[in-house]
Amino acid sequence: MIEVLTGSPLNAIQDLGRPRTMTLGVSRGGAMDSAALKLGNLLLGNDIDAAGIEIVFFPFKIRFHADQAFAVTGARGVARLDDEPLPPDWAAKARAGQILTLHAPANGARSYVTFAGGLDVPVVLGSRSTDMKGGFGGYQGRALEAGTRLAAFPSDAKDMPSSGYGLAHPCDLPENVAEVRCLPAAEFDAFTDDSRALFFEQLWTVTRTANRLGYRLESETPLSLRSPLELLSHGIVPGTVQVPSAGMPIVQMADANTCGGYPKIANVIEPDLRLLAQTQTGRQIRFIRVELDEAVAAVRADAIRMHELGLALQSARATLLAR
């Protein structure tokens, strides 16, 4: 049993989301930095899509009421099990009574705590993710409040080295300016030549309103269309960069509406969505144009990297346990 000690309307249970619910108007949802959640699960020998906690509001504290293996991944801040500091991208075993504390990250915006076995909450529409808009999934369809008690599915804790282990080289997080690759979208050519050039040349600042629905960006010069455009509502995926009439782009994120009507200038490619998810408010990003074959190659390279990481962690665990 795990007890949440710090409440926040932003920290909630997520897995990899709902890949087939757009026809119901239900967002994909899931971990904003899906690679960090996957890594947290791989460190524990979980299924890659087991449910963990996405943390955006710090400090975050939980108390373990029973022995439990867990991992901390994603944004990097000071993490302590009682007084003992934990390295980044690390799995460890907590004893009953111990408290895990995550402080605000210096780098990155979202941390993930995963648990051996994965969190035991009901599957709703194919996923354990919290859908705040619909008020379902996760823990009773809402964020985690102080006092919320959660259980993990049983797992074989003997599979975890008692001293803990993790990545020697933690996952990259955006420093200074995040470079985010994207493909031109349906209305790219409807923007003026200047706007198309500026989209890639200007640095874009992540505004205060950036959240799980979307990242509103700001820069010096707004983008403009050659002529006004009225579009009928159409399906949009996370990564879609819309430009409302004021000319400042909004990147749709995990909990975005499934349909929209604003002109689309670009789509952030799937493996780079995590870079946006880990960019703090006030930091800057740059869009890098890629072609479709490069985007497909990047998606495949990302999948292969994650698969190889899973195998490497499995053999590292076996080696450590054999000692």
Add this chain to the structure above:
Amino acid sequence: MIRISCAGAGALLLDAAHGAFNDSVQERIWAVARRMAALPEILQAVPGVNNLLIVFDAVQYDPATLEHSLRAVWKDTLVDASPAREIVLPVTYGGTFGEDIPVVARFAGLTEEEVIAAHVSGEYRVAAIGAMPGFAYLTGLDPRLAIPRRASPRVSVEQGAVSIGGGQAGVMPCTSPTGWHILGKTEEILFDAHRPEPCLFRLGDRVKFRRVG
């Protein structure tokens, strides 16, 4: 003529719109969506308003191959023969949930009663489901009520609000921001994630409103 564009590596958007909404194009969209959704390589086929988004796993499948299938299926599919259901929603017009009726009346040059009459006598069709859980884009709105969306959206509009915007009608399935204009309220539950069929509406349903209260 259709236009197909990439929405990232793992999605394609087919746009069949030519200006205003077209009913027969929409029936073809539904039919193509049904056929595409049946292909093993497709994760989801999401009809929009005169357009269709297909989503697939780009690790396994090439966008170029799927674009080819999409074009072939479009060419080979004409109409959707599935029979339409009819759904009637009871609506209380006016009061706290009809705060935009005066605005719409001024826009349309009608009295408030005429606005209600125009809305309640409409025969609507579910063109697409999306934006928020269980929200249906209803076509068939009296063109006199085609008021543009509010200049700035309301931050929160309650579940059940019966609304119009951009020439379409809708009902809020959950409490959420919206830029549409509110005419009334229904008590019907449009979406429940725990029902076997979460959405009240299906694509192609014929929808009517009935005035109560």
